[in-house]
Amino acid sequence: MARSDLSDITAFLSVAREGSFTRAAAKLGVSQSALSQTVRNLEARLGLRLLTRTTRKLSPTEAGERLIQSVGPRLDEIEAELSALTALRETPAGTVRIAAGEHAAEMLLWPVIERLLPDYPDITIEIVIDNGLTDIVEQRLDAGVRLGEQVAKDMVAVRISPDVRMAVVGTPGYFATHPKPKTPRDLTMHNCVNIRLPTAGGIYAWEFKKGGRELNVRVEGQLVFNSATLAVKAALAGVGLAFVPEQRVLSQLESGQLVRVLSDWCPSFSGFHLYYPSRRQPTPAFVVVANALRQGIQVPSAPR
Numbered sequence: 001m002a003r004s005d006l007s008d009i010t011a012f013l014s015v016a017r018e019g020s021f022t023r024a025a026a027k028l029g030v031s032q033s034a035l036s037q038t039v040r041n042l043e044a045r046l047g048l049r050l051l052t053r054t055t056r057k058l059s060p061t062e063a064g065e066r067l068i069q070s071v072g073p074r075l076d077e078i079e080a081e082l083s084a085l086t087a088l089r090e091t092p093a094g095t096v097r098i099a100a101g102e103h104a105a106e107m108l109l110w111p112v113i114e115r116l117l118p119d120y121p122d123i124t125i126e127i128v129i130d131n132g133l134t135d136i137v138e139q140r141l142d143a144g145v146r147l148g149e150q151v152a153k154d155m156v157a158v159r160i161s162p163d164v165r166m167a168v169v170g171t172p173g174y175f176a177t178h179p180k181p182k183t184p185r186d187l188t189m190h191n192c193v194n195i196r197l198p199t200a201g202g203i204y205a206w207e208f209k210k211g212g213r214e215l216n217v218r219v220e221g222q223l224v225f226n227s228a229t230l231a232v233k234a235a236l237a238g239v240g241l242a243f244v245p246e247q248r249v250l251s252q253l254e255s256g257q258l259v260r261v262l263s264d265w266c267p268s269f270s271g272f273h274l275y276y277p278s279r280r281q282p283t284p285a286f287v288v289v290a291n292a293l294r295q296g297i298q299v300p301s302a303p304r
Contacts, residue, residue: 008042011035012050013072016060017138076140080281092284093122099134100127100145103228103245104272108145108161109293116292123285131226132198137277142286148270155275160293163268165246166207169258171238180261184208184217187262191240192219193231206243208265215265219243 014024015035025032043050050064060068100109105127113125128134128141136144147164151157168187170178181187187206195204203224205216221240225231228244235242235249236257246266252258274293276282282290 008038008045009067009071010075011038012042012064013068013075015039015051015058016064016068017140019058021058091122092120092288094283094285095124095126096143096283096286096289097126097128097141098143098145098274098289099130099136099139099141101131102129103248104145104161105129106229107245107247108272112292112296113289116289120285120288123288125289130198136275142283143274143276143290145272145274148273151273151275154278156278157273157275158290158294159271160274160296161271163271165268166243166266167246167249167253167260168206168241168243168262168266169232169235169249169253169260170241171236171257172259173238174240175259175261180259184215184262184265187217187219187241190219190221192221193234193240193242194219194221194224195228195231195243196224196226198226208262209267210265 011024011028014028015021018024018027021032021036021039025035028035039051046063048063049061050067052059052061098109109127113127117123117125128139133146133150134141134144136142145160148157148159168181170190178190179186181190184206192206196202197204203218205218208215208217219241223231223234223239225234228242228248231242231244232248232252234240235244236252241261249258253260274290276286276290
């Protein structure tokens with residue numbers, strides 16, 4: 001196989017995985033026209049069409065799918081082995097890409113990364129904010145962060161946070177004109193800030209549990225977000241009640257800006273975990289980041 005074929009196949013795989021010439025070109029750092037020509041040249045040399053192009057959709061043909069399934073994993077293995085060679089360096093180097101929801105990125109990843117980077121100037125960390133259940137293998141990410149109950153069983157999972165609790169919060173001003181709910185069902189009489197789920201696109205039903213009894217309540221209100229940050233801002237503005245991770249509003253609860261209700265209906269559940277494929281050989285850079293996250297703010301010193 002000519003070296004140009006290998007390069008062109010890599011380009012084709014990027015387009016197929018991204019489902020877009022535009023996204024693949026941005027990822028590879030080339031122009032869209034150059035990438036399109038590269039794929040056309042590969043198709044011409046093989047005498048086969050690898051992609052079906054329409055105005056709305058880009059998908060692999062049967063030949064293209066076979067190329068993805070047969071060659072793609074082998075190129076991934078080569079790339080992983082090349083990355084592993086960085087172990088021969090005196091200090092870890094390379095890029096670590098992690099997918100995480102907004103809350104986990106802000107409250108768990110950033111405090112550790114902020115302390116880690118100065119000691120490891122050759123490590124680059126890319127945080128992909130994604131509140132959905134991203135397929136990190138398909139997206140070629142090194143790892144992801146999810147609640148323990150959401151991690152697939154074939155993944156290696158490392159706990160990086162204590163157990164998590166949710167909190168129903170509102171301002172003292174809001175409760176001055178609205179009675180505090182005594183049970184989750186009372187929330188139907190309140191103006192609540194809804195969250196739209198990124199996966200199915202539906203509105204999240206607030207989940208409660210007490211004494212073995214589980215209760216999901218579909219609340220109503222004037223605002224719908226796909227961000228807990230904005231839900232907190234809305235609650236602080238006195239618009240209504242928000243249902244957010246407890247850790248996100250601790251300072252506002254302590255200062256009295258927000259008041260918590262239904263605390264006895266919000267038990268703890270499994271905390272956040274860093275997860276990654278068990279079959280993938282972690283790079284030295286990834287090991288440094290994973291260990292730092294496991295230890296929280298106790299970031300190890302870089303070798304001198």
